[in-house]
Amino acid sequence: MKIAILADRLELFNIKKDSTYAMMREAAARGHELHVFEQRHLLCEGGVVSAHAARVRLVDEDGAWFHREAAATQPLSAFDAVLMRKDPPFDMEYLYSTYLLEVAQRQGARVFNRPSGVREHNEKLAIIEFSRFCAPTLVSREPSRLRAFHAEHRDVIFKPLDGMGGAGIFRVREDGMNLGATIEMLTRDGAVTIMAQRYIPAISDGDKRILVIGGKPVPHALARIPQGGEVRGNLAAGGRGEARPLTERDREIADALGPTLAARGLLLVGLDVIGAHLTEINVTSPTCFREIMQQTGFDVAGMFIDALEAAASASAHGGLA
Template identity: 70%
Template sequence: MKIAFLADPLSGFKIYKDSTFAMMREAARRGHEIYAFEQRDMALELGVVSAEVRRIHLTGEQDAWYRADEARDLRLSSFDAIIERKDPPFDMEYVYGTYLLELAEKQGARVFNRPSAIRDHNEKLAIGQFSQFTSPTLVTSSEKRLRAFHAQHGDVIFKPLDGMGGTGIFRVKHDAMNLGAIIETLSDNGKRTIMVQKYIPEIVKGDKRILVIGGKPVPFALARIPQGSEVRGNLAAGGIGVAQPITERDREIAEALGPLLAERGLLLVGLDVIGDFLTEVNVTSPTCFQEITDQTGFDVAAMFIDAVELATGK
C-alpha cells in the first residue's frame, strides 16, 4: 500500500514522542510505502489535485531518522491512503487545505480524517453535540453573558475556540480577579466568540486523552497532570503524562461518540475528558500514541494502521 502523510516539516519531528512518526514506523514495518508532503506542496491545476511528494525511507537512527527521495508531482488519487496530520492552527490556510483534499477525494483519494469532517468538528465546539457528557458550558462573544455565567458558577475556565496545547486558557475564581481583562482580551472586545466552562476540580488528577480509532476506544488513556500551580494539564504546558486504563465513564463516552464520529469520516479522534466530563473532541492531529505504548505496551500505532488497512481494503 502507498500511504502519503500530509504533515508539518519532518525536520521538526521529535521522534521519541511523535504520533505521526509512530504511524510511519508501523506502516513501514508492514511493508507499506511511505510518502510525505506539506500543505504548501499541494496544487489544483486543470481540475486535478496533486502534490510535490517525497518517498520516505526510515533509517532506524535517532537524529537522521529518514532519507527522502527526490520530490515528484503526483496526483493524490494515486495513493491508497492520505493521512492528514497537519497540526493547527486551524486558520483559513488549513481550511483551504481541506478543500483541496476534498476535491482529491472526488478524484478517488482516500483521506483520513475526512476533510469535510475535520471542518465540521471544531475541536472545542463539537462538544455541543454531546452536552449530556459535558460540564456547564457557554459559547458566546457577549460580555454580559460571559459575566453572568461566571456569576452563576463562580469558578470557571475561559478558552479561545482556535487554541491548541493549552494556549489562551484562563481560570477565574470566585473573586473575579482580572475577569474583565480576560474577557476583553480573549473576545477582542466582543468581536471574537469564546468558550467558558465550569471549573472541574478533577483536573488535578489529569486531563485524560482517550484515543478512539475506527470507532473503538484504545483501552488506555493518557492523563496529562498539571504541575505546581498550573491549571493546564497539556503536555505543551508542562503537564506530566501518565497512562492508565480507561474508566467505565471514559468507555461510556467513547462508545457513545466513537461509532457516530467514525461514520462521519473521523477514523482517529482524541477525546479529552476531565473527571466524568467531555471537554474537547480533537480531530486534526490527535497525539499521545507513543506515551501510551511506552507505558502500557499497548501498540496504538498498530491499531491505527489496522484501521487504515480495513478502511482501504488493503
C-alpha cells in the same frame, strides 16, 4: 499500500513523542510505501488535485531517522491512503487544504480523517452535540453573558475556540479577579466568540486523552497532570503524562461518540475528558500514541494501521472514505 502523509516538516519531529512517527514506523514495518508532503506542496492544476511528495524511507542512523528521495508531483488519487496529519492552528491555510483534499476525494483519493469531518468538528465546539457528557458550558462573545455565567458558576475556565496545546486558557475564580480583562482580551472587546466552562476540580488528577480509532477506544488513556500550580494539563504546557486504563465513565463516553464520529469519516479522534466530563473532541492531528505505547505496551500504532488498512480497502471497494 502507497501512503501519502500531509504533515509538518519531518526535521521538526520529536520522534520520542510524535504520533505521526509512530504511524510511519508501523506502516513501514508492514512494507507500506511512505510519501510525505507539506501544505505548501498541495496544488490543483488542470482540475486535478496533486501533491509534490517525496518518498521517505525510515532508518536508524546517528543524527537521522529518515532518508527523503527526490519529490515528484502526483495526483492524490494515485495513493491508497492520504493521511491528514498537519498540526493546528486551524487557520485559513488549513481550511483551504481541507477544500483541496475534499476535491481530491471526489477524484478518487482516500483521505483520513475525512476533510469535511475535520472541517465540521471544531475541537472546542464539537462537544455541544454531546452536551449530556459536558460540564455547564457557554459559547458567546457578549461580555454581559460571560459575566453572568461566571456569577452563576463562580469558578470558570475561559478559552478561545481556535487554541491548541492549552494556549489562551484562563481560570477566573470566585473572587472574579481579572474577569473583565480576561473577557476583553479573549473576545477582543466583544468581537470574537469564546467558550466558558465551569471549572472541573478533577483536573488536578489529569486531563485524560482517550484515543478512538475506527470508532473503538484504545483501552488506555493518557492523563495529562498539571504541574507547578498550572491549571492546564496539556503536555505542551508542561503537564506530566500518565497512562491509565479507561474508567467505566471513559468507556461510556467513548462508546457513545465513537461510532457516530467514525461514520463521519473520522478514523482517529482524541477525546479530552476531565473527571466525568467531555471537554474537547480532537480531530486534526490527535497525539499521545508514543506515551501510551511506552508506558503500557499496548500497540496503538498497530491498532491505527489495522484500521487504516481496513478503511482504505473498504473505500476502494465503494465503502466510506
